[in-house]
Amino acid sequence: MTFVTGYNLTQFNRRKDGSSFRDWVSETFESSLETSSLDRRDIDTLIVSSESDFFTLQLNPASVIADDLGLFNIEALRVEGGGASGQLAVHAGVKSILSGASKHVAIIGFDPSASQLPSETIKKLYSYSFDAWTDGMNGVSATALYALSIQIFMSETGLNEYDLANLTINNRENACLNPGAHLKINHSQDEILNSTIISSPYRRLHCSPLSDGAASIILSHKNYIPSKRKTAPEVIGIGSANDRVNLGARLEMGEFNSKTISMKNACKMADIKPSEIGLAELYDAYAGAEFQAIKALGLSSNFLKDFRNRRFHKEGEMPINLSGGLMGQGAPVGATGVGQTATCSMLLEGEYHDELQINNIPKYALADTHGGIGTTSATSILESNIN
Amino acid sequence: MIIKQKLDLNYTLSFGKMTRWVSGLLEGKAIALKCSQCEKSSFPPQRICDCSSSKNEWFELSGKANILVKTSGVDGDFAIAKFEGSDNSAVVRLKGFKIDEMNGKISSCDPSKPSLNLIPIKSGNE
Numbered sequence: 001m002t003f004v005t006g007y008n009l010t011q012f013n014r015r016k017d018g019s020s021f022r023d024w025v026s027e028t029f030e031s032s033l034e035t036s037s038l039d040r041r042d043i044d045t046l047i048v049s050s051e052s053d054f055f056t057l058q059l060n061p062a063s064v065i066a067d068d069l070g071l072f073n074i075e076a077l078r079v080e081g082g083g084a085s086g087q088l089a090v091h092a093g094v095k096s097i098l099s100g101a102s103k104h105v106a107i108i109g110f111d112p113s114a115s116q117l118p119s120e121t122i123k124k125l126y127s128y129s130f131d132a133w134t135d136g137m138n139g140v141s142a143t144a145l146y147a148l149s150i151q152i153f154m155s156e157t158g159l160n161e162y163d164l165a166n167l168t169i170n171n172r173e174n175a176c177l178n179p180g181a182h183l184k185i186n187h188s189q190d191e192i193l194n195s196t197i198i199s200s201p202y203r204r205l206h207c208s209p210l211s212d213g214a215a216s217i218i219l220s221h222k223n224y225i226p227s228k229r230k231t232a233p234e235v236i237g238i239g240s241a242n243d244r245v246n247l248g249a250r251l252e253m254g255e256f257n258s259k260t261i262s263m264k265n266a267c268k269m270a271d272i273k274p275s276e277i278g279l280a281e282l283y284d285a286y287a288g289a290e291f292q293a294i295k296a297l298g299l300s301s302n303f304l305k306d307f308r309n310r311r312f313h314k315e316g317e318m319p320i321n322l323s324g325g326l327m328g329q330g331a332p333v334g335a336t337g338v339g340q341t342a343t344c345s346m347l348l349e350g351e352y353h354d355e356l357q358i359n360n361i362p363k364y365a366l367a368d369t370h371g372g373i374g375t376t377s378a379t380s381i382l383e384s385n386i387n
Numbered sequence: 388m389i390i391k392q393k394l395d396l397n398y399t400l401s402f403g404k405m406t407r408w409v410s411g412l413l414e415g416k417a418i419a420l421k422c423s424q425c426e427k428s429s430f431p432p433q434r435i436c437d438c439s440s441s442k443n444e445w446f447e448l449s450g451k452a453n454i455l456v457k458t459s460g461v462d463g464d465f466a467i468a469k470f471e472g473s474d475n476s477a478v479v480r481l482k483g484f485k486i487d488e489m490n491g492k493i494s495s496c497d498p499s500k501p502s503l504n505l506i507p508i509k510s511g512n513e
């Protein structure tokens with residue numbers, strides 16, 4: 001019912017060119033619009049995703065963006081759910097199409113997470129994205145919370161520091177082949193294992209960067225797909241779920257249980273099993289978070305064995321984070337979930353970057369995002385339409 | 388072109404029902420909520436219990452806690468700790484812990500920054 005007729009990601013990096021987030025939004029929207037072969041006057045709903053007004057210094061960003069994009073007399077709103085903002089915006093768009101309220105929805109995620117504020121300020125603001133009255137006031141960094149959770153996960157699963165290093169190497173290797181990626185770096189295992197400890201066991205090179213950038217998709221109802229877009233992939237399942245906001249309040253503090261429920265809901269809607277997913281873009285805010293996601297999403301019955309056997313590698317049976325993920329491609333928060341869905345759409349249509357496009361295009365792809373520490377999970381399943 | 392802009396925000400925060408929890412932190416007391424239906428206690432306090440009940444009462448824990456897992460590095464020293472008498476765990480800031488020290492107690496904090504601090508329990512410190 002809901003097809004991705006347009007998609008684009010801008011460069012993710014730290015901008016030093018004097019451009020603003022409003023430029024990046026315009027750039028990504030115009031490119032998506034061109035891909036969709038629609039006219040801007042065909043768009044009847046605009047959904048924007050940005051994590052925080054503190055980043056942009058713009059309240060009600062949907063209003064100014066609609067104006068910048070020449071979209072008038074339409075519904076224009078913003079969706080926010082921390083790190084999950086972008087994927088939740090995609091879900092809001094899908095629901096709008098499914099309800100019959102919209103024919104074509106433009107979804108645009110963005111955030112100037114790198115260039116507009118000092119990184120220490122961004123880190124402080126992020127700590128308020130957990131419970132501000134407990135973790136926020138305590139000054140616990142996101143890295144420290146993820147570090148506590150991954151230690152429990154490591155002790156329960158046997159995941160070790162070499163796995164964390166190898167995943168970091170994989171994602172940044174993929175990023176080297178993605179012209180739009182922020183961190184195109186080939187690390188050695190030694191470099192990673194000797195980088196500064198931010199919050200043990202997490203070291204500096206295990207962390208995703210703060211990035212600037214924007215991403216967009218255009219969703220179209222099946223009755224209104226432009227004739228040139230017959231191979232547009234379909235969003236066949238969406239699911240979302242939350243968990244207790246305080247890590248200590250969870251029964252399994254090493255597991256991202258909200259993802260398991262989110263995935264179950266998405267699979268039920270799509271009428272497929274997790275084992276049928278052929279590629280995935282996952283939320284690797286930290287190296288270990290990708291392992292926690294793979295396990296929670298049920299993408300493998302033995303994630304550690306599959307990882308060590310390179311099943312999730314770019315040449316593997318089920319590639320994960322071909323884009324480089326947050327760790328390699330970068331993380332302009334509001335743009336990440338939209339960017340994941342855009343990336344999956346390109347891959348399913350055979351339109352991704354030459355050196356990363358897989359030849360045997362799978363039937364299904366998964367985009368999974370979360371806010372907090374696996375607190376708000378949002379999962380989307382897409383189906384290829386090229387055959 | 389670049390223009391520097393500074394935003395000064397002076398919030399006046401109130402905590403409503405959670406005032407007991409926050410004032411406890413300032414005094415170095417662990418104030419928890421106990422569910423009136425299933426008797427499960429939570430620290431940090433939960434407005435709604437896992438059993439779905441919204442009926443609860445405040446009570447004071449001993450303030451002693453066992454550390455389940457620690458992290459340290461340039462972002463500071465933190466842990467997940469289980470307070471004596473609480474059914475859940477809490478993320479705490481660690482103050483002055485050695486690597487092998489795993490028992491602590493709550494300590495008071497800067498009144499302008501209500502935080503959950505844990506100091507080690509040593510002989511004479513208990």
Ligand SMILES: [Zn+2]
Binds near residue numbers: 422427436439
């Ligand atoms: Zn109860």
